[in-house]
Amino acid sequence: MSATSSSGSRVVPCVLMRAGTSRGPFFLREWLPADEVERDEALIGAIGASDLLQLDGVGGGSTLTSKVAIVSRSNEPGCDVDYLFAQVGVGQRSVDTRPNCGNMLSGVAPFAIEQGLVPAQDGTTTVRVFNVNTRSRIDATVHTPGGRVTYAGDTSIDGVAGAAAPIRLDFLDAWGATTGSVFPTGHRVDVIEGVEVTCIDAAMPLMIARAADLGVTGRETPEELDAHPTLRSRLEVLRRAAGRMMGLGDVSGSVVPKPVLVSDGPGPMSVTSRYFTPHRAHASHAVTGAIGVATAFALPGTVAHLEDVSSGAHDIVILHPQGRIEVGVELVDEQGEISVRRAGLVRTARKIFEGELHVPGYVFSRARSDRPAGNAAVPARADRPITLVVPTPAGGANDAIARAIAHRLGPILGRSVVVDNRAGAHGSIASEYVARAAPDGHTLLLGYVATHGMNPALQRLGYDPVADFEPVGLIGYSPTVLVSSPSMPARTVEEMVDRLKAEPGVHSYASAGDGTAPHFAAELFKLAADVDITGVTYRGSSAALSDTVAGRTQLMFSSLSTAHPWIRTGRLYALAIAGPSRAASLPDVPTLHEAGVTGVEVTQWYGLFAPAGTPGRVAEEINTGLNQVLTQTDSVARVSTQGIDIAAGPPDELSKLVEQEVARWKEVVGRTGLSRNR
Numbered sequence: 001m002s003a004t005s006s007s008g009s010r011v012v013p014c015v016l017m018r019a020g021t022s023r024g025p026f027f028l029r030e031w032l033p034a035d036e037v038e039r040d041e042a043l044i045g046a047i048g049a050s051d052l053l054q055l056d057g058v059g060g061g062s063t064l065t066s067k068v069a070i071v072s073r074s075n076e077p078g079c080d081v082d083y084l085f086a087q088v089g090v091g092q093r094s095v096d097t098r099p100n101c102g103n104m105l106s107g108v109a110p111f112a113i114e115q116g117l118v119p120a121q122d123g124t125t126t127v128r129v130f131n132v133n134t135r136s137r138i139d140a141t142v143h144t145p146g147g148r149v150t151y152a153g154d155t156s157i158d159g160v161a162g163a164a165a166p167i168r169l170d171f172l173d174a175w176g177a178t179t180g181s182v183f184p185t186g187h188r189v190d191v192i193e194g195v196e197v198t199c200i201d202a203a204m205p206l207m208i209a210r211a212a213d214l215g216v217t218g219r220e221t222p223e224e225l226d227a228h229p230t231l232r233s234r235l236e237v238l239r240r241a242a243g244r245m246m247g248l249g250d251v252s253g254s255v256v257p258k259p260v261l262v263s264d265g266p267g268p269m270s271v272t273s274r275y276f277t278p279h280r281a282h283a284s285h286a287v288t289g290a291i292g293v294a295t296a297f298a299l300p301g302t303v304a305h306l307e308d309v310s311s312g313a314h315d316i317v318i319l320h321p322q323g324r325i326e327v328g329v330e331l332v333d334e335q336g337e338i339s340v341r342r343a344g345l346v347r348t349a350r351k352i353f354e355g356e357l358h359v360p361g362y363v364f365s366r367a368r369s370d371r372p373a374g375n376a377a378v379p380a381r382a383d384r385p386i387t388l389v390v391p392t393p394a395g396g397a398n399d400a401i402a403r404a405i406a407h408r409l410g411p412i413l414g415r416s417v418v419v420d421n422r423a424g425a426h427g428s429i430a431s432e433y434v435a436r437a438a439p440d441g442h443t444l445l446l447g448y449v450a451t452h453g454m455n456p457a458l459q460r461l462g463y464d465p466v467a468d469f470e471p472v473g474l475i476g477y478s479p480t481v482l483v484s485s486p487s488m489p490a491r492t493v494e495e496m497v498d499r500l501k502a503e504p505g506v507h508s509y510a511s512a513g514d515g516t517a518p519h520f521a522a523e524l525f526k527l528a529a530d531v532d533i534t535g536v537t538y539r540g541s542s543a544a545l546s547d548t549v550a551g552r553t554q555l556m557f558s559s560l561s562t563a564h565p566w567i568r569t570g571r572l573y574a575l576a577i578a579g580p581s582r583a584a585s586l587p588d589v590p591t592l593h594e595a596g597v598t599g600v601e602v603t604q605w606y607g608l609f610a611p612a613g614t615p616g617r618v619a620e621e622i623n624t625g626l627n628q629v630l631t632q633t634d635s636v637a638r639v640s641t642q643g644i645d646i647a648a649g650p651p652d653e654l655s656k657l658v659e660q661e662v663a664r665w666k667e668v669v670g671r672t673g674l675s676r677n678r
Helices: 036-047 108-114 222-227 231-245 287-298 397-413 425-436 450-458 493-502 517-529 541-550 560-568 616-629 633-640 651-672
Strands: 010-019 022-028 067-073 081-088 123-131 136-144 167-171 190-192 195-202 204-210 258-264 270-275 312-320 323-334 337-347 349-359 386-390 417-421 443-448 469-478 480-484 508-511 534-537 555-559 573-577 604-611
Touching (some): 010 108, 036 067, 036 081, 067 108, 108 123, 108 349, 190 231, 195 231, 195 287, 204 231, 204 287, 231 258, 231 508, 287 312, 287 323, 386 397, 386 425, 397 417, 397 443, 397 469, 397 560, 397 616, 425 450, 443 450, 443 469, 450 517, 450 651, 469 651, 480 493, 480 560, 508 517, 517 534, 517 651, 560 573, 604 616, 604 651, 616 651
Parallel strands (some): 022 067, 081 123, 204 258, 270 312, 386 417, 386 443, 508 534, 508 555
Antiparallel strands (some): 010 022, 010 349, 123 136, 136 167, 167 337, 195 204, 323 337, 443 604, 469 604, 480 555, 480 573
């Protein structure tokens, strides 16, 4: 169980392991907080997820080194241990326990044996693992000479330096674990948008297509595939359609099914695979994805079936960008139909260190039950800084606004104001964090139209935009502008609409996430203009705009504050303003209404919020300081540079705006059917 140090950090036992081609901390379940929110905060702190380099944790600045394994004794019949996998964010405070990781799985058995959960045998020890994420069973066989785990050996796997003892993973019931069927559409080949695909659920839901059918060889590097002008947007169209056909619903916000491109291997019983995660090409290949590809290769009638494979045991080689994975499959003939009984492969693992991990106290929020009775606030202390939480990554408009305000607000209030970017889940991570914080004036949120209007209208969240916050003050408004990539041969809205109608499903728009202004504006545009265009979701507006500039997506509805530098330098074209009037800084750019597209009015706004229960006098004190900042000449210049029309005012003006916006966007969601979780 974790302990708290005098510095506020929590100390937990930890074993850091390289498992397969991944790396991350391994924990016994009882070492972590029982509450899931606190547990996830502990994992965020352990990895150091708050920044891209992960300097304050054990992560390595990559998704492959931002993984966590949580292990415990199992109550499942016939299983020894439970394994819960968690993917922690890189540069964003997020924890996702929906996917599985076969590489981290390779470290579970040696960890469980060394922690005394499973007794070691002399020679080898087989541990039956129950994967909580997919509710499937895997046998992991570890070398244990003399009844002790050994990591030393002569087995090498591609992507890892050196050699180690082999760890055999045998997947027993991964077929149909997510959807209930190996071929959840009822067919081994489906045709989507004229492309033959195989939708298969084997360790991981996959949508497999032949590389040649999408205009590539399938032997390109991940960088070449990511840079292809149309491949990723076309794959996303196919993936979303496949998700619906597989019974997974709207997968626009999900990482499954994963798209895979296959082509011939260099010899018999081999196949070349390019695996996507799902919006980027994987640097090598996921283990679970390899099981799925091998299953599709072995079973007749799929797009990956390149060799006639009879019943019995076979080794299938999956070629990926960094080498190869060899998957052993056992096929059985059941009344004339070939099926897979089990599939296995060999990985290696290495224990890097074992000891105490100090999780920083700043990652933890206080639960509402810890607040003083009657919502009385803890008195503000002059020696404590104010934390201004930003719900988007560094580098975007929200971040720039927050830093411009923090720079001047601190001296006015007599306390430092520290900006804390807590991106992820389209603003809900930051919003929930502030909603649970102590109502003492030390924690504020830079809320905006997405966190306090759109996203709450679109889906169920862990916070209420009205009840859980004390409005402090409005900052201002920013128009939303439709921009297009220079690679898109359209310089007016009319040309854009004509192009999209002539090429349905070919082009894509960039979004900062479901429930954000770029997402709502684009979906309203699709309805109003009657065009078919695919959305590609990014972790923030800056990344979305960068890919639009590069031509990977063709258009975006962005806040003028974020897009203006790109427009000014000619790297993006401004086609229209999605608002009631033209923007003063772009007087020649028409509104969408003027361009013939009606019903798309999305104005972004920004304000400061404190946790509910913050005393009125505290909110008013900060509001007074905020309004003073917004009237200072240099502050006005810095905020206006972001394309913001300043609109200072008392807290109740922001309160009325939030109530109006929540009602408005709920009406839009109901009218357009955009909701994902109703």
